[in-house]
Amino acid sequence: MYYDSVRISDPSQNPCLFVHAVYRLMADSTYQVDHPALEPGKMVFVYTDMGQGDLSCLEGSFALEAGTALLFSADAPFCYRTRLEQWNFWWFELAGNSICQRGKQYFLAANDRAVSLCKFILNAMRTNNSSAAAAYLSCFLTWTAELSCNERDFKHLVFDQASAILKEKLLHINIASLAQELHVSTRTLYNLFQYFAGCSPKAYLDTLVLENAKYLLANTTKTVSEIADEIGFSSPFHLSRVFKEATALSPTAYRQKVRFLRDSDNGRADL
Secondary structure, three states: OEEEEEEOOOOOOOOOEEEEEEEEEEEEOOOEEEEOOOOOOOEEEEEEEEEEEEEEEOOEEEEEEOOEEEEEEOOOOEEEEEEEEEEEEEEEEEEEOOOOOEOOEEEOOOOHHHHHHHHHHHHHHHOOOHHHHHHHHHHHHHHHHHHOEOHHHHHHHHHHHHHHHHHHOOOOOOHHHHHHHHOOOHHHHHHHHHHHOOOOHHHHHHHHHHHHHHHHHHHOOOOHHHHHHHOOOOOHHHHHHHHHHHHOOOHHHHHHHHHHHHHHHHHHHHO
């Protein structure tokens, strides 16, 4: 597990916000903490940028996935742990005023802007500049509150991003690398595709590849062997088997059928 933190014992006075500590954690599946209450009035703001975690606090129990943020009361005992294999997150202990609501989960896309703000806060604390840290954290909280979407929109956004990446990198990506690029677990990715597409990510990718094969058969003169090589099949026989299982036609029969229908349509148009 990777761990980094900064704590200031006597933060400079800021009428709006005090930042007491910043932690950057990259936790594995063994990570689990039962934490006693902090000082009265203390809060924690946690932002997950990769993986998943579970947190129980005064406000309730929360599943924290990549791109989600939560502000909660820390003046009562709380516990948190890694869900599944990995949980990378930023942890800010603070006091004062916040535009974010305690106990409300915010949904953001896991992105470079959020991580940059987290790094600015950490670096400000390292140089003992608690005023700058408070200003950066205040910006992060405001940005979170203003740009957050609801849970379904957030999940739809991640699914749309995943679908676009699959279409763009059709032959050069697998499901594990797709999950890594989106900063989510493979299980989360599987659940999103089941919910929005009714199939697994692998089945969705297979459909895209099959549609690409159909397009090439219908609109080019490339041989079945050339098409198989172009779309990543090990051999034309492999393509033919998969194609026939999906369409009940061989690639050659599909091409002949499409051309026959196209010629028939053109003939009717000439009448």
